[in-house]
Amino acid sequence: MATLKEIAKEVADEIRDGIAWVIIYKKGQSWEVLSVWSDLTTSDWEPDDLSEALEILRVDQEAVALNGYYLGHFGKMTFSDIAEGIRWHYENGTNLLADDETISQHYVEEERNRLYNRAVREQNAYRAWLLVQPPRKILDYAFEYAIREDMLQILEDIELEENQLEVLLKTDTPLGDITKRFSSRDYTNYKNVIEDTIIECTKEKILNNANDKDLTQ
Numbered sequence: 001m002a003t004l005k006e007i008a009k010e011v012a013d014e015i016r017d018g019i020a021w022v023i024i025y026k027k028g029q030s031w032e033v034l035s036v037w038s039d040l041t042t043s044d045w046e047p048d049d050l051s052e053a054l055e056i057l058r059v060d061q062e063a064v065a066l067n068g069y070y071l072g073h074f075g076k077m078t079f080s081d082i083a084e085g086i087r088w089h090y091e092n093g094t095n096l097l098a099d100d101e102t103i104s105q106h107y108v109e110e111e112r113n114r115l116y117n118r119a120v121r122e123q124n125a126y127r128a129w130l131l132v133q134p135p136r137k138i139l140d141y142a143f144e145y146a147i148r149e150d151m152l153q154i155l156e157d158i159e160l161e162e163n164q165l166e167v168l169l170k171t172d173t174p175l176g177d178i179t180k181r182f183s184s185r186d187y188t189n190y191k192n193v194i195e196d197t198i199i200e201c202t203k204e205k206i207l208n209n210a211n212d213k214d215l216t217q
Contacts, residue, residue: 001030008083011035015085016077018069023097024086025056025063032056040065043102050106053097057107063097064090071095104162111165116156119175123148126175147182147194148175154194164202167209177201 007024014020014035023034034056036049045053056063066089068074073088075081089095097103126148130141152175160168168174181204182197 001028002032004031004083004087005079007031007033008079008086012077012079012082015066015068015074015082018067020067022066023053023056023063024066024090025060025097027059032059036065040067040100041070043100045102050102053103054107054110057097057103061098062090062093064093065095065097065100108162108165111162111169112160115160115165115168115174116152118169118172119152119155122173122175123152144179148179150191151175151178151182151194151198154191154198158195158198160198160202163206164199167202167205170205170209 008015011022011033014022020035020037021040023036025032025034034052036046036053038045038049066086068077071089071094072085074085098107127145130138130145133141155175168177171177178194178198178201181201182194
């Protein structure tokens, strides 16, 4: 587990030179760092840096990108000063990685793809299970299967917001969860109903997560 002082020693040259950007994040209780040389003043990311930064964002939404030339609070640039500066910027959310426009766009797009691919795998498993059932049971589930197929198509195109994607990605069965929500709805114009149900499902999960957090605090 890396301490903040160890991180400060590791990136001291980058902070002092002010050329590279230093991404600071936490993995559990451990401080972690990635130095990148992309031009973050214009959100001009190198492909490899962008890929690594997106992975960091999945680990820590509070990750920050720091630069000794553009940002202060590093004192005389001693190891201790740098460590305290890093702590100050992280705790105050200076230059959050999540606020970078390029990062935000790519992150949301990748999360949409992750959700869709997870739903596809879930539907493939459902199809494999259904195909080995007796004919009568297959008929009983035919409508549900068709609905799930439509849900897949809509999930591929619907533009969910970041917090909505996050709650659906916390479950292994997003398609099943949405199907349960849909089962009590009126089937008239059911494609519109499916889209409404997806939104309602995310809102319900966001509320439940907020309530769970309140209970644990």
